[in-house]
Amino acid sequence: MHVEGTILRGRAFEPVEGRVVVEGGDVVAVEETTTDSDAIVCPAFVNAHTHIGDSIAKEAGAGLSLDELVAPPDGLKHRLLRAASADEKIEAMRRSLRFMERSGTAATVEFREGGVEGVAAIREALDGLDIEATVLGRETTAAMAEADGFGASGARDDDFAERRAATREAGKPFGIHAGERDPHDLTPALDLDPTFLVHVVHPEPEHLDRIEREGVPVVVCPRSNLVTGVGSPPIADLLDRTTVALGTDNVMLNSPSMFREMEFASKVGSVDAADVLRMATVNGADLVGLNCGLIEPGRAAKLLVLDGDSDNLAGARDPVRAVVRRAGVDDVERVIL
Known part of the structure; x- marks a missing residue:
């Protein structure tokens, strides 16, 4: 053809x-x-960071802080997920995945809540679709073992050393949220030698130097950061230092449209269009080894x-x-x- x-x-x-x-x-x-x-x-497109489990609760929680919205274990998202049935969550995820596929997304890197059951749920939601997902299990080593890697919530309040070691032993990617609301969890996140960081809204010069020196890729989600009120990632500075990919983050907060994310990143971040298109395609693919x-x-x-x-x-x-x-x-x- x-x-x-x-x-x-x-x-x-x-x-x-x-x-x-x-x-x-x-x-x-x-x-x-x-x-x-x-x-x-x-x-x-390759959407390099999603949480599609909260597709059951689009536009919920207006006016809440970041922690009130998504912090485990009792943020609004997690309470709503616990209250929803497995069938409700699977069907909501399938609908988001169908939209992503129809709007040009070939693959997504999904931070999947719910442990082993959560990994099984997204596999079921993907059944029959052409979009691919690199599924990063969360919460437990067992979830990582069933998934394609591990997606950590952040090094602020949790010690991920054991799960990081198990993920490394399994030869799988380890991603971690860092620097989303302030810079304080960036150093402990980098100490875990992650495959990539997510957000990095508030890096200090020493963090940028270390990201560059250690070659750590970063996934930015600028629309999400705007909605949660944490600021804007320094996309241009990050591009000068490392590989940067683009993600749409929580479906609860934003449509998983890479068109919207690209436009926002380009206009608000004052980033060259070709750089943004690489962020939305090959950089995300390279992040998790997709061809x-x-x-x-x-x-x-x-x-x-x-x-x-x-x-x-x-x-x-x-x-x-x-x-x-x-x-x-x-x-x-x-x-x-």
Whole structure:
């Protein structure tokens, strides 16, 4: 098969007119040629940080603080999750995953509450869908063993040394929230030698130096940080130091739309559009070892095809900037996963 249009090729997202040739589920060539297509073809997204379990409670808890909303074990999210039935949670997650798939997300990195049962629940929610999930179990070593890795809540109030050691022994990724409301848990989080950090809204110079020196990637979730009132991550400073990926965080707080997250990160963070598109695609893929996120030979053919002649995108002079700052779900013509 092949897909024609303006192809955002390679890591630089160079716009070329032509076709993507796909065989056996992989990109085998990007051929430059004249086409009649108005489509813009870009890599499908990798959402590098989600909590989709709280899809049962969208827009709940207006006006609550970060701790009141999501802090374990008794934040609003956790109380609502405990009160919901397994079937309710699975169906709500499935609906969020369907939306993510339809809006161009190929894969997500999910911090999965609920221990072993929570891991089983998202596996059931994923059944029959094409979107992939790297599931990071939480709370227990047993959840990590059933999942693809471990997702820690943060080093402020918990000692994760034992679970970190078990995750390392299993050869799985270990992600941890850090620096979300203040800088005080960044050093203990870095001491755990994590695979990646999430949020990093309040790094001090010594934290940035250490992140750069130790090559620790960071996932930022700027819309979530705005909603919870903790501030804005220094995306440009982080990009100067390390690999930065983009996530949408809690479905309770924000739609899991990477279009919305990219636009917000680009405009509020004053970040170059190509950097933001890398944050939304290949950087998230590289974070957990996925072979997608770019359109180049040898990569998995997970593609997002946008209607470049939609009322929203017609007349765009810079396709990369248009995808990042202007495109939305209504512009999606086709998702190939």
